[in-house]
Amino acid sequence: MSAIKIRNLQKSYRVYQKKEGLGASLAGLFRREYRTVDAVKGIDLDVEGGEFVAFLGPNGAGKTTTLKLLSGVISPSGGEATVLGHVPWRRENDYRRRFALVMGQKNQLWWDLPAQESFKLHQKIYRIDPADFARTRDELVDLLDIRRLLSQPVRELSLGERMKMELTAALLHSPEVLFLDEPTIGLDVVAQHNIQLFLKHYQKVRGITILLTSHYMKDIAALCKRVVVIARGEIVYDGSLAGIVDKFSGHKVLTVQFGGERMPGNLSRYGEVLEEVAPKARLRVDRGEIAKVLSAVLAEHAVDDVSVEDPPLEEVIAEMFARSSDGPAATDLQPVGM
Amino acid sequence: MSYLGVFLTFARNSLIRDMTFRANFIIELISSMSWMAMNLGFYTLVYRYTQNIAGWDKYEFFVFIATTMFVNSLVQAFFMPNAEELSEMVRTGGLDFALLKPIDTQFLVSLQRVNWSSLGNFLVALMLLAYAVPRIEGYQFSLAAAVLYPLYIVAGVLILYSVMITLAATSIWLGRNQSLYDFWFYITNFSRYPMEIYDGPFGKPLQWAFTFIIPILVVINVPAGIMAKPILADNPYGPWLAVFAVLATIAALAFSRWVFQKALGSYRSASS
Structure with missing residues (x-):
């Protein structure tokens, strides 16, 4: 189900x-x-x-x-x-x-109190059995290594420590x-x-x-x-x-290390040149063309090494986002103010 | 029972917090108590020039002031910080967390903070009451009054709470609502005086509206009238006002509950 x-x-x-x-x-x-x-x-x-x-x-x-x-x-x-x-x-x-919801940008723990007091409040609100509560809390606190911070006011914790406390609070009721x-x-x-x-x-x-x-x-x-x-x-x-x-990137990255004395000129006939530092060149080649381009490169030049890779994920996603965020996006929604 | 447990934890956590900021706590205590002392001094001055205001002589009126202090200190201790917080929670999206909790949201939002320093005035009110009551001319102790007085103080607190949470809940619709919250202070100002003073062509309509539409005049007048006089003897509505006050309390609570639930239904949350 x-x-x-x-x-x-x-x-x-x-x-x-x-x-x-x-x-x-x-x-x-x-x-x-x-x-x-x-x-x-x-x-x-x-x-x-x-x-x-x-x-x-x-x-x-x-x-x-x-x-x-x-x-x-x-x-x-x-x-x-x-x-x-x-x-x-x-x-x-x-x-x-x-269920539980944890938001990285907002905190639900009492700012001026040690996190353990907020945990107790959660116990009451979620009606967690005291024995279960103690066991779950100890387990979480040890896993996240925050036991020594339990009695420190939340406002004195670092961002990372605070997030660990938020996670603990959210998971207390399993x-x-x-x-x-x-x-x-x-x-x-x-x-x-x-x-x-x-x-x-x-x-x-x-x-x-x-x-x-x-x-x-x-x-x-x-x-x-x-x-x-x-x-x-x-x-x-x-x-x-x-x-x-596979779905969003239409190209591959071809890296060639040329042998011989000098770099061949006019590499752009194979694809978009991303980088060219002798004796190496990185080219962006259409996915459908890769086999043809690769055999052409190998046939026409002395090549020491070659690799064909997918573009880095970050790049693909940034590209995809850029494409999808053209036009009015629903950014920065705020409630209707007075 | 579990709601009581949650409330006690709220109260406990609030106390721990207040104690962390001890100096702030003491300043709050002193400033609110001296404000009350000044009020008392002011009315002592007024009674140098007159024997009686709208049927209330000096010590009867002191009972009235003590009643105001009881009600105000309870409202300020339990509900005021929370109603203030609600508007802020709506603006920042903090209400999100309240909505996730497996507990009645109105209960959670209304009682999560207790402002302990406001209870200082409760003790002052007790002393004032003990001082003023025996000095009322021809005062006779009645058991009924002693039992009804605290009950009607609670009823008064609940009416003021209803007005406050209703106004605060509108900020869920409006995104922000500071001015309506100020409005609460304006109208509750009217509740702090004996209702007999609202007379004449201007006063009567006010008296009527603040008794039967927004029933804030019964908040102090009913308990004070029960304690200071033989069960509202001088009141224009007589003992019937006490019966009405019970109905008004129930109606106010029901209305505020309805508004609050309606408002929650259209909560839109702030963007992350």
């Missing part, structure tokens, strides 16, 4: 179109122009129990909106979704006891589904790596379902077998990370 089932899920916002300048702002007091932003435009998705799925997409693609819909924080404009058999936006306590919205944002490489290791281990041991959004390709490469790419509110890809390259 699918843990998460989404059918034609939609969310649109009406956004006040603010004009530039004071005069226009004053005019806006009387006549307002609104525009509808379709943040999520009919998503279909099935996630099996125990899957670790990444949402990938540029800012404003609708990733966070989707997670908020699945958490029941906001209600959709259309479509259906169930998580663990519950409709999230009904906000049933039975459902709310079974949720079956976990939504992670950019959990490693702003963290240094070491802290990022630690969080990745923890998530990987925890997901493997507990077999929970995790949906993760991240901008860091490393997070995704380390954690998720399945990647769902969202752009402009629609799913444009659903598959393996490596498959993205």
